[in-house]
Amino acid sequence: MDYLEFKITCKKEFSEILIAELAEVGFDSFLETDAGVEAYIQEELFDRASYTEVIEQYQELAEISVEEGKMPKVNWNEEWEKHYDPISIGNEVLVRASFHPANPEVKYDILINPKMSFGTGHHATTYLMLRHQLEIDHMGKSMIDIGSGTGILAIMAHKLGAATIEAFDIDNWCVENGNENFELNGMTEVKMGHGTILEVNPSGPFDIVMANINKNVLLDEMEVYVKLMKPEGTLFLSGFYEQDVPDLQYRGESLGLKLGHQKSKDNWAAIAFTRK
Template identity: 50%
Template sequence: MDFIELQIKTSRDLADILIAELGEIGFDTFEETDEGFNAYILEGSFKEADVKEIIQKYSFLGIASYETVKIPKENWNQSWETNYHPIEIPSRCRVRASFHKPDPSFPLEIVINPKMSFGTGHHSTTYLMMELLLDSDLKGKSVFDFGTGTGILAILAAKLGAAHIDASDIDEWCIENGMENIAINDCSNIKIQLGTVKEVKKNPSYDLAIANINRNVLLEEMSDYAAVLPEGSKLYLSGFYETDLPVIEEKASSLGLSKTTHRVREKWVAAAFEKKAVE
């Protein structure tokens, strides 16, 4: 099946809102442009009326215009090679595609061939989650990455010394892409599964669970994340705006999870929680 590239011209502030809304109707990959952003979706899932409704809904916040381009599946990687650039967390980690040359000046380098999976490091939420992982001691730890997408966060956890990583996603394309990226990075200690949080096989406990999804899914599934976290374990969440942090924190607190830190990038948030003892 072919893909639809939605080329949207708008302000950065409005772009963040539109990206969140488009994610709710099936768009699963986004890339920033100088004039706004591009969004991608399988042609069979594309409904232009839904796009028009979203743009009209937020017209009071500014102007947004769009064009659509059909991209044949076989041309998808070529399109990414034209537009995909390495992501660098200064002096710490570099994320590149296989067609980029290695840069030995970075202590960690991850190779991601993203195809149609979300999570290339370009989006603020992925970048923020990578920073949280880089600040963590993961040596010998067990990790579950819910909604793994390209597998980038699971791969980073492996490169930081995690002993075992389970990862899952509900999208078959993500599973296929994630497995490819895991193999490229030679991370044999990552096990990736297809299914919802309730369907996939999980160990009774993990040292760390991570989920970079969206506000509504996080609120719905957080109890399942907490269920596999014993006292002292960590939970890292992202995929929501700074204005959503209070409701995320409230839900976490009800599950015995206390926020230890959070960071913000372009209004997006990544937050770290610790499982406390039940009184």
């Protein structure tokens, strides 16, 4: 299986935006570099028109230049070992790969062997959702992780004492990787589902509903999320920019929700809703 390689040079503040946009058009692995982003996609899945549309959208603003190539039989574990650094949230959380040493002083140790950039803690939205999780009681609660990616938010819920956890993603690679990460963290009873929220049809209701996807999907699916919430439940959303918060707030309020805490990092945001 050959991979196409795109070495993208861009302004630093656009690296995460390009990762998000390229993931939407089929790219499945990314490495952030000092110059920008290296993006990879299976050759047979590459859609030149969709890729070009993304690049042209940000070409001028991000000052993009691209070097294209091909990489046969990529050893992603080796590539990640070269580039993946542990992520810490104070002395509370350490997100690390299995080849990194543990830190006994950290309260919650999360093992992630990622196959893609999203959900590793490096992306600001994942970091923000983890911080939200640290501030709420999970003990004995039920939690659902919508668009779970590497499974990190579900793993955090497990570490915080959640009694029941569901997680799912539309990407087969995420499901495979998420289940591997669940096993690494002792979550043998949790298996990641595959499909959209309507295809998976979670049973619910849940005390904690989390969705880290993108603005358009969140707006479209929020009514379903609300139906999954217990009366005293909390809905956490991320995957959008700070300037998008009013649109999500308006949609939430139209569904009987009240905006609570908001966190921001690098222009990305994560918000919490409860029922009015």
